[in-house]
Amino acid sequence: MNPMQTKIEEANKQGKAGLIPFLPAGFPTRDQFWKELEQLDAAGASVIEIGMPFSDPVADGPVVEKASLKCLDDGINLQWIFDGLKERKGQFNAAILLMGYLNPVYQYGLDEFAADCEAAGVSGLIIADMPIEEAGFVKEAIEPHGVALVPLVGLNTPKERMKLYAENASGFCYFVSVLGTTGQRESLPTRIKAKLTEAKEVFDIPIALGFGIKHPDQLTEFDGLLDAAVFGSALITHIEDGKSSAEFMEPWK
Amino acid sequence: MKKGYFGDFGGQFIPELLMPPLLELEEAMKTILPSEEFQTRFTQMLKENVGRPSTLTYCPRISEQLGLDLWLKREDLNHSGAHKINNTLGQGLLAKMMGKEVLLAETGAGMHGVATTVAAAMLGMKAVIYMGATDVVRQAPNVNRMRLMGAEIIAVESGTKTLKDAINEALRRWLADQENTHYCFGTAAGPYPFPDLVREFQQIISKEARQQFMDRNDGKLPDTVVACVGGGSNAIGMFHHFVPDESVKIVGVEAAGTGEPGCDDSAPLDHGSDGVLHGMKTKLLQTEEGQILPSHSVAPGLDYPGVGPEHAHLQAIGRVDYTTINDAQAINAFKMLSQQEGIIPALESSHAVAYAIEHKEELQGKSVLVCLSGRGDKDLGILDEIL
Numbered sequence: 001m002n003p004m005q006t007k008i009e010e011a012n013k014q015g016k017a018g019l020i021p022f023l024p025a026g027f028p029t030r031d032q033f034w035k036e037l038e039q040l041d042a043a044g045a046s047v048i049e050i051g052m053p054f055s056d057p058v059a060d061g062p063v064v065e066k067a068s069l070k071c072l073d074d075g076i077n078l079q080w081i082f083d084g085l086k087e088r089k090g091q092f093n094a095a096i097l098l099m100g101y102l103n104p105v106y107q108y109g110l111d112e113f114a115a116d117c118e119a120a121g122v123s124g125l126i127i128a129d130m131p132i133e134e135a136g137f138v139k140e141a142i143e144p145h146g147v148a149l150v151p152l153v154g155l156n157t158p159k160e161r162m163k164l165y166a167e168n169a170s171g172f173c174y175f176v177s178v179l180g181t182t183g184q185r186e187s188l189p190t191r192i193k194a195k196l197t198e199a200k201e202v203f204d205i206p207i208a209l210g211f212g213i214k215h216p217d218q219l220t221e222f223d224g225l226l227d228a229a230v231f232g233s234a235l236i237t238h239i240e241d242g243k244s245s246a247e248f249m250e251p252w253k
Numbered sequence: 254m255k256k257g258y259f260g261d262f263g264g265q266f267i268p269e270l271l272m273p274p275l276l277e278l279e280e281a282m283k284t285i286l287p288s289e290e291f292q293t294r295f296t297q298m299l300k301e302n303v304g305r306p307s308t309l310t311y312c313p314r315i316s317e318q319l320g321l322d323l324w325l326k327r328e329d330l331n332h333s334g335a336h337k338i339n340n341t342l343g344q345g346l347l348a349k350m351m352g353k354e355v356l357l358a359e360t361g362a363g364m365h366g367v368a369t370t371v372a373a374a375m376l377g378m379k380a381v382i383y384m385g386a387t388d389v390v391r392q393a394p395n396v397n398r399m400r401l402m403g404a405e406i407i408a409v410e411s412g413t414k415t416l417k418d419a420i421n422e423a424l425r426r427w428l429a430d431q432e433n434t435h436y437c438f439g440t441a442a443g444p445y446p447f448p449d450l451v452r453e454f455q456q457i458i459s460k461e462a463r464q465q466f467m468d469r470n471d472g473k474l475p476d477t478v479v480a481c482v483g484g485g486s487n488a489i490g491m492f493h494h495f496v497p498d499e500s501v502k503i504v505g506v507e508a509a510g511t512g513e514p515g516c517d518d519s520a521p522l523d524h525g526s527d528g529v530l531h532g533m534k535t536k537l538l539q540t541e542e543g544q545i546l547p548s549h550s551v552a553p554g555l556d557y558p559g560v561g562p563e564h565a566h567l568q569a570i571g572r573v574d575y576t577t578i579n580d581a582q583a584i585n586a587f588k589m590l591s592q593q594e595g596i597i598p599a600l601e602s603s604h605a606v607a608y609a610i611e612h613k614e615e616l617q618g619k620s621v622l623v624c625l626s627g628r629g630d631k632d633l634g635i636l637d638e639i640l
């Protein structure tokens with residue numbers, strides 16, 4: 001079983017949702033980034049999602065975009081991410097997931113990327129600009145290295161398409177809570193419930209809800225329908241305000 | 254060939270959340286587009302509102318000066334001033350018949366924004382236009398035109414503040430507003446089916462031009478056909494019906510920027526490498542790490558680090574030659590056509606005209622058919638600074 005699934009299910013067994021914090025690699029600074037990861041890990045993150053910065057992140061809202069572009073300016077690249085993770089391999093309790101866009105991965109070389117993921121202890125990959133129609137060659141390259149391609153589905157994904165994704169998905173399914181980009185929302189669409197129920201029927205791996213999530217209170221109405229929650233913009237904003245990741249994780253525990 | 258691909262290039266590299274509207278569009282292309290209702294209304298609009306067929310013009314004075322026969326396909330005479338209107342009326346009508354209420358578009362030079370706004374006004378729809386903040390300043394006359402015709406204009410401050418960033422923002426908006434909104438993509442690029450859809454609406458350029466040229470030249474074909482390449486829509490429209498004509502040399506002209514070594518340019522086919530951006534696998538200006546590089550051209554409509562996938566394919570199979578013209582050469586052509594023939598071309602199209610001027614030696618005695626994709630009124634502000 002993919003470590004992402006194992007970790008989420010461990011949290012679920014304790015009656016909690018799995019926690020999946022997202023930070024762009026190198027945010028807020030090169031050194032501080034790794035300290036934030038340690039805090040997130042110590043505070044019980046099930047999976048840590050690391051953003052691979054890209055110049056044109058179309059699925060991201062302003063908070064993530066700004067943070068990622070700053071990291072790019074600071075010279076963060078895939079090599080830096082892999083080097084840092086290799087150095088710390090085995091030190092995190094959480095599973096590690098990389099999220100980004102196809103072009104940097106493609107230029108790095110898919111086979112090399114897949115091998116480096118394995119060497120660095122990465123369990124999963126999200127490519128935001130790659131629907132299932134285009135995903136074949138990436139899956140082929142990464143799965144032999146134990147890296148799962150995490151499917152993204154949303155409010156507008158018909159059940160038949162969910163089934164396509166579910167057929168050979170592993171790790172967890174990322175359910176996007178809004179029609180739009182990443183970023184905090186004051187309230188979540190009411191349609192989520194029905195659609196999550198559908199996803200639950202289709203996927204036999206955990207389902208994580210992400211995009212727009214700010215606070216655990218937002219999730220109580222989905223009790224029983226989700227297994228994990230992803231939060232990015234809220235965490236980034238919190239760190240930008242000079243506060244710590246550990247503090248952010250408190251209410252989620 | 255895999256669906257949505259031109260050889261190795263093309264595809265649908267977009268977030269899953271955009272797949273449903275793309276699939277809906279693909280379906281409409283199969284059902285609504287070929288319908289008699291669509292075809293009748295579209296043909297009628299092209300004739301009555303756009304002024305098609307656009308004429309073919311011989312340039313006697315420049316031809317004599319250069320020692321070749323220069324012919325222009327006059328897309329600048331289209332209503333709203335460029336080839337862009339062929340595409341926006343087509344997509345606008347399609348969207349209307351799909352039940353959409355809003356036309357969303359990105360624009361560089363503003364010509365596509367203007368053309369989308371015209372289509373929206375004609376069809377009783379709302380236009381929302383994303384434009385890089387730099388281009389809002391560079392192409393002020395078009396911004397004013399769009400405002401007058403009722404468009405909502407959003408100046409994009411992120412990234413390089415030009416066309417690529419306007420596309421990013423428009424895609425984000427489409428993600429959020431897909432139910433009532435059609436993304437009226439401005440060029441023969443982006444995820445499938447846009448490259449096919451836009452070519453479908455632009456191929457009328459070569460369909461007309463080929464026939465018009467033969468009518469004027471005892472059934473002979475031109476020796477060389479030239480068009481400028483931004484995203485590649487006027488060029489694919491101009492090339493399409495000539496591609497099977499083996500005797501015809503086809504040339505696509507990209508923008509070399511200032512032309513100085515190491516300058517930013519807009520020539521992904523000449524200076525780029527394979528990559529993925531804006532939903533397609535194509536040639537891109539990028540770093541070794543796959544970050545997209547800033548582009549530059551004096552012509553805002555060419556200022557794009559990518560290019561439509563069909564061009565990448567036509568280059569790969571050796572059917573079309575792609576080359577570059579720099580800012581100064583384009584401005585020279587801009588002045589020459591204005592002064593010698595009384596035609597003020599768009600700075601984008603001036604790149605194509607400049608090809609004939611810069612290559613006059615090898616083109617001696619040959620006939621050269623250039624797509625004059627648009628008119629240059631919009632560029633007078635830029636030229637004020639330069640001239």
Ligand SMILES: Cc1ncc(COP(=O)(O)O)c(C=O)c1O
Nearest residue numbers: 483484485486487554601626627
């Ligand atoms: C007059 C004119 N020509 C050419 C272009 C370049 O676009 P494309 O390569 O899609 O024809 C533009 C784009 O704005 C334009 O306005």
